[in-house]
Amino acid sequence: EAGVAQSPRYKIIEKRQSVAFWCNPISGHATLYWYQQILGQGPKLLIQFQNNGVVDDSQLPKDRFSAERLKGVDSTLKIQPAKLEDSAVYLCASSSLRVGLNYGYTFGSGTRLTVV
Amino acid sequence: GQQVMQIPQYQHVQEGEDFTTYCNSSTTLSNIQWYKQRPGGHPVFLIQLVKSGEVKKQKRLTFQFGEAKKNSSLHITATQTTDVGTYFCAGSKTSGTYKYIFGTGTRLKVLA
Numbered sequence: 119e120a121g122v123a124q125s126p127r128y129k130i131i132e133k134r135q136s137v138a139f140w141c142n143p144i145s146g147h148a149t150l151y152w153y154q155q156i157l158g159q160g161p162k163l164l165i166q167f168q169n170n171g172v173v174d175d176s177q178l179p180k181d182r183f184s185a186e187r188l189k190g191v192d193s194t195l196k197i198q199p200a201k202l203e204d205s206a207v208y209l210c211a212s213s214s215l216r217v218g219l220n221y222g223y224t225f226g227s228g229t230r231l232t233v234v
Numbered sequence: 235g236q237q238v239m240q241i242p243q244y245q246h247v248q249e250g251e252d253f254t255t256y257c258n259s260s261t262t263l264s265n266i267q268w269y270k271q272r273p274g275g276h277p278v279f280l281i282q283l284v285k286s287g288e289v290k291k292q293k294r295l296t297f298q299f300g301e302a303k304k305n306s307s308l309h310i311t312a313t314q315t316t317d318v319g320t321y322f323c324a325g326s327k328t329s330g331t332y333k334y335i336f337g338t339g340t341r342l343k344v345l346a
Contacts, residue, residue: 149332160238160322160336161277174333209276213332222267222279222324223334 120144122226124210130232136198139229142191143212149173151223152185152195153209161209167193200233207231236261238325238337246343253313255340257306257323264326266299266306267334272319277336280308313344 123142131137143150149168153161164183166174170190178185182201187193197204207230211223237260247253257266265284269277281290283299283306290297296309306323320341324334 153336160339163333163335166333222269222282223277224279225276228276 122210122212122224124208124226124229126229127227128230128232130234131200133202133233134199136196137200137231138194138196139208139210139231141193141195141210141226143193143210144214144224147212147214147224148190149213150187150193151211151213152193153211153225154206155209155228156206164195197231200231202233205231205233236325236327236335238323238335240321240323240337240340242340243338244341244343246345247313249315249344249346250312253310253317253342255308255321255323255342257308257325257337259304259325261304261327263303264328266303266326267324268297268306268308269322269324269336270319271322271339275319277322310342313342315344315346318342318344 122144125140129137151166152164154164155161164178165185167187170187183197185195207228209228210226213223240255240257265282267282268280270280271277281297283297286303287301288299294311298307308321310317320339322339323337326334
């Protein structure tokens with residue numbers, strides 16, 4: 119099966135600019151996640167969708183970050199305005215609820231964001 | 235909030251030596267997953283543990299879930315250069331939510 123697709127792979131922006139990332143999960147995966155991974159740290163959950171509804175966005179800095187998953191398939195994550203500390207890799211992951219407990223997340227290759 | 239810590243943070247081993255990373259949660263977990271992230275890559279799912287005291291093996295990798303479901307370990311026997319990467323545990327506090335908190339990771343370097 120095709121993996122989780124993310125674009126772009128790399129992005130360099132100046133602080134206070136805006137940026138958007140796109141993710142297309144594995145077909146049929148109901149749950150989609152956005153994680154932020156700062157260099158040298160573990161992935162930090164930003165938002166979790168189930169179909170097109172938000173399950174958890176408690177760690178999303180809502181004053182500057184927004185995410186949507188229209189039609190329960192692909193998703194976009196936006197940052198506006200960006201700060202220097204937003205420099206990180208943004209990982210999208212999806213998982214299937216149907217198979218229950220034996221499958222973990224499938225991650226995309228990520229978008230490496232550098233804010234200068 | 236829930237925290238998941240891993241030790242050690244870094245480990246350098248000679249090829250052929252064994253390696254162990256430990257994962258500790260501040261709260262009791264419903265289940266725990268392990269991921270491997272190669273340098274420059276993204277995390278790749280290795281395994282999930284659900285039952286108290288569970289032990290699972292994948293070739294040279296042995297995974298354990300503690301009796302109290304608050305800690306876990308990954309042991310690699312006779313490391314190879316292909317084992318290089320960062321190993322993360324990820325714990326879920328509540329069954330069925332599919333929400334996992336990742337640990338701090340252990341970066342493994344294998345010297346040939």
